[in-house]
Amino acid sequence: MSRKSVTVLPSVQDIMSDFGERIRLARLRRRITTEMLSQRAGITRTTLRKVENGNPAVSFGIYANVLFCLGLEYDLNEVAKDDEVGRRLQDLGLKSPRERVNKREKE
Numbered sequence: 001m002s003r004k005s006v007t008v009l010p011s012v013q014d015i016m017s018d019f020g021e022r023i024r025l026a027r028l029r030r031r032i033t034t035e036m037l038s039q040r041a042g043i044t045r046t047t048l049r050k051v052e053n054g055n056p057a058v059s060f061g062i063y064a065n066v067l068f069c070l071g072l073e074y075d076l077n078e079v080a081k082d083d084e085v086g087r088r089l090q091d092l093g094l095k096s097p098r099e100r101v102n103k104r105e106k107e
Contacts, residue, residue: 004057006056006057020053020054021052021054027052030070034048041065042065064076
């Protein structure tokens with residue numbers, strides 16, 4: 001089985017590392033061992049270590065399972081929830097009522 005190689009920008013890797021650290025701290029606050037959490041999440045301790053290090057090659061599903069086991073699965077609902085930039089771009093592309101042409105007027 002070949003190893004996955006994922007190339008990410010340094011700023012993205014920093015974000016992933018911070019995310020993994022927050023997962024580790026959440027586990028420690030709950031006094032859950034790596035053995036317990038890895039068993040509950042259905043992964044190996046090595047994979048859990050990769051999650052807590054923010055390894056981008058670990059699948060999103062594994063991150064989601066770990067968050068679920070920590071009771072933090074609803075935090076995923078906050079990801080990209082308020083897309084301000086996307087909304088601004090969308091608003092720029094919308095035509096004002098004056099710019100819209102009625103199909104009947106075209107004919």
